[in-house]
Amino acid sequence: MTVTEVPRTDEQVRQAVVAWLRASLPPTWVAAIDTGDAAELQRARALVGYDEWCARLGEAGWATPTWPREYGGAGLEPSQARIVNEELTRYKVPRSFNVIGIGMGGPTILHWGTEEQRQRYLAPMAQHREIWCQLFSEPGAGSDVAGLSTRAVRDGDEWVVSGQKVWTTLAHIASFGMLVARSDPDQPKHKGLTYFIVDMKAPGVEVRPLRQMTGDAEFNEVFFAEVRIPDSARVGPVGEGWAVATTTLMNERVALxxxxxxxxxxxxxxxxxxxxxxxxxxxxxxxxxxxxxxxxxxxxxxxxxxxxxxxxxxxxxxxxxxxxxxxxxxxxxxxxxxxxxxxxxxxxxxxxxxxxxxxxxxxxxxxxxxxxxxxxxxxTSEIMRNILGERVLGLPKEPAVDRDLPWKDIPRSQ
Ligand SMILES: Cc1cc2nc3c(=O)[nH]c(=O)nc-3n(C[C@H](O)[C@H](O)[C@H](O)COP(=O)(O)OP(=O)(O)OC[C@H]3O[C@@H](n4cnc5c(N)ncnc54)[C@H](O)[C@@H]3O)c2cc1C
The missing domain is CATH 1.20.140.10 (Butyryl-CoA Dehydrogenase, subunit A, domain 3)
Known part of the structure; x- marks a missing residue:
């Protein structure tokens, strides 16, 4: 059964995903799940290539069950997506590590992107064919990400971007990144930002991996040296980058x-x-x-x-x-x-x-x-407590002396 045939009751959704899994997984995998045979499951897993499996899961719509079908999803309600996830977990199938794309970039493009951007980027993201990263944090701007310094200067139909990002998870294997850059330093810090999709292979993008205490190198420093980004890769209006970034950050918290x-x-x-x-x-x-x-x-x-x-x-x-x-x-x-x-x-x-x-x-x-x-x-947890204090408990806002100053006049170390 394919997603297009999925009827809409919860039970029918469950039947559809189970039928798809049983038809798509090797028979030895299905048998190992049915009998609870862990050793057999391990042998069966070795038969399936990870990338190829994630692509098939995405093509069927099960990797992004709530996305509209025309953009590579299954068009389901969140409660039904939970049913899909339960069955994927029960059948112990691998999922794409492209969580920054699927969990954060996708919802942002669905909400703010143009039709052309949705058509171009969403399906390959869901199908694990193009990995995404999030280029927000900088050496001088983490918790206070709105204070970031990476500059985007308009040049006709293009933007020229220069600056540095840090802690960029998956940048070393990413095809695209979600970039927030300062397009107007004369505006207060939250107002002069613009959000872009950046091609991580574009000339002038340099990625340097950082090693962490697990021994892995999950994240990176990313340098931009006059990188040219077409205006068609801008997400949301010029100067509205903070609002677009907020959509990404809200979805990040849900994902994390x-x-x-x-x-x-x-x-x-x-x-x-x-x-x-x-x-x-x-x-x-x-x-x-x-x-x-x-x-x-x-x-x-x-x-x-x-x-x-x-x-x-x-x-x-x-x-x-x-x-x-x-x-x-x-x-x-x-x-x-x-x-x-x-x-x-x-x-x-x-x-x-x-x-x-x-x-x-x-x-x-x-x-x-x-x-x-x-x-x-x-x-950070301190920042989460600030958000909860202010927006849920209604406590007085943290003093912010620089909120209304033009960004260029805010004292900074670099
Ligand atoms: C594993 C990992 C992966 C990451 N991946 C990405 C990624 O893919 N893309 C990306 O853009 N970023 C990424 N980050 C960066 C992450 O978002 C920042 O590290 C985080 O927002 C904190 O910023 P900072 O490190 O600059 O710390 P700072 O902002 O310098 O904070 C230092 C300390 O001061 C506290 N503090 C700061 N401001 C306040 C305040 N107003 N009130 C109370 N306490 C405060 C903080 O809680 C913290 O304890 C990643 C980080 C980690 C650890």
Whole structure:
């Protein structure tokens, strides 16, 4: 069954995605899921190429179930997308790592992009054929991203961009980036920004990878030396880049809170509840303090899920992601750090040195190290608390002495 034949009740959506999965996966994969045979599943997974699989998932519309069908989605409601994600998780299928594109760039282009931009960029993004990155943060502008310095100067039908970005996840393999640049330094900082789609292979774009403590190099510095961007790659009106960027950032919080995916947090490759099994296996279940912490972790994990359901209900009611994205982003980040610390503590000395063959220890420690970034990436926890204080609790706004000054007159170190 293809997406075009999908009828609209929840049960019919579930049947359609299951039918597609059973027809598209190798029969040994389907049999391994039916029987719960983990070893057979591992053998079956080796038969499927990751890139090719992600492309097929995208072509079927299941990678972006809520996008309109004409742009490569399945045209489903958010609650039905959750059903799709549940089944993809149940069948343990790989998903595209193109989350910056699918989770943030896509919704921004759907909301602000021209028809031409939607036709050109959305389907290859959903199909994992073109990877995207987000070029917002700079050495002098992270939390205060509206203060950024990268300049965009108009030259006829083109813009000439010069400056530097940092922490740009996936820039080293990205085809396109979402770029916010300063188009008018005479305006206050939020008003003189414009949003562009930049071709990461354009002359003048230089990407330098940064190594992080997990040993991976997920993110990069990106330098722009008089890079020419056609005006047709501008997203939204000139000077409205802050409003467009806000759409991207709201969707980022939803994506980072786990609301955009079904998998949520994972410990050593498994769900949080799995830690209970680990504690039992290691003979630690009798420790009442540890047991209490484990239960707290399981409860928090449920709270994240339920809050995400609430956010999905708000989207279903037609609202753009709002401050509730900040609640789940803040809570999920700190919860994940607590869970990863607990997982490492459970392993004890095994988490300090382990043989290469010990995948469980390797992935648990990697999860712990990676989780340190959770309270920084996508907006720090302090910034999330500011947003919640101001927009949800109605507390007085943080003093901002530079808000109305022309950007060029704001003192800065560079
Ligand atoms: C793993 C990872 C991936 C990332 N990927 C990307 C990416 O793909 N694209 C991208 O553009 N950026 C990316 N970032 C950058 C990220 O958005 C910034 O690191 C983040 O916004 C914080 O900015 P900063 O690092 O400049 O810290 P700063 O803004 O300099 O903050 C330093 C400290 O001061 C605190 N602080 C700052 N302002 C306030 C305030 N007003 N009130 C209270 N406390 C405050 C902060 O909470 C923090 O503790 C990534 C970061 C990480 C860690």
């Amino acid at each position: 809170s786990g609301a955009g995916s079904a998998s949520g947090e994972s410990v050593g490759g498994g769900p949080v509840d799995g830690l209970v099994g680990v504690a039992r296996k290691l003979g630690r279940w009798g420790d009442p303090v540890l047991r209490q912490r484990l239960m707290q972790a399981v409860i928090e994990s449920r709270v994240v899920k339920i809050t995400n359901f609430r956010a999905a209900a708000a989207r279903r009611a037609g609202r753009q992601p709002g401050p509730e994205g900040s609640i789940t982003k803040l809570f999920a980040a700190e919860h994940n750090q607590r869970v990863q610390e607990l997982a490492v503590e459970l392993l004890g000395a095994r988490a300090m040195a382990w043989p290469r063959s010990d995948d469980e220890a390797g992935s648990t420690v990697r999860g712990f190290l990676r989780s340190r970034a959770n309270t920084i990436e996508g907006g």
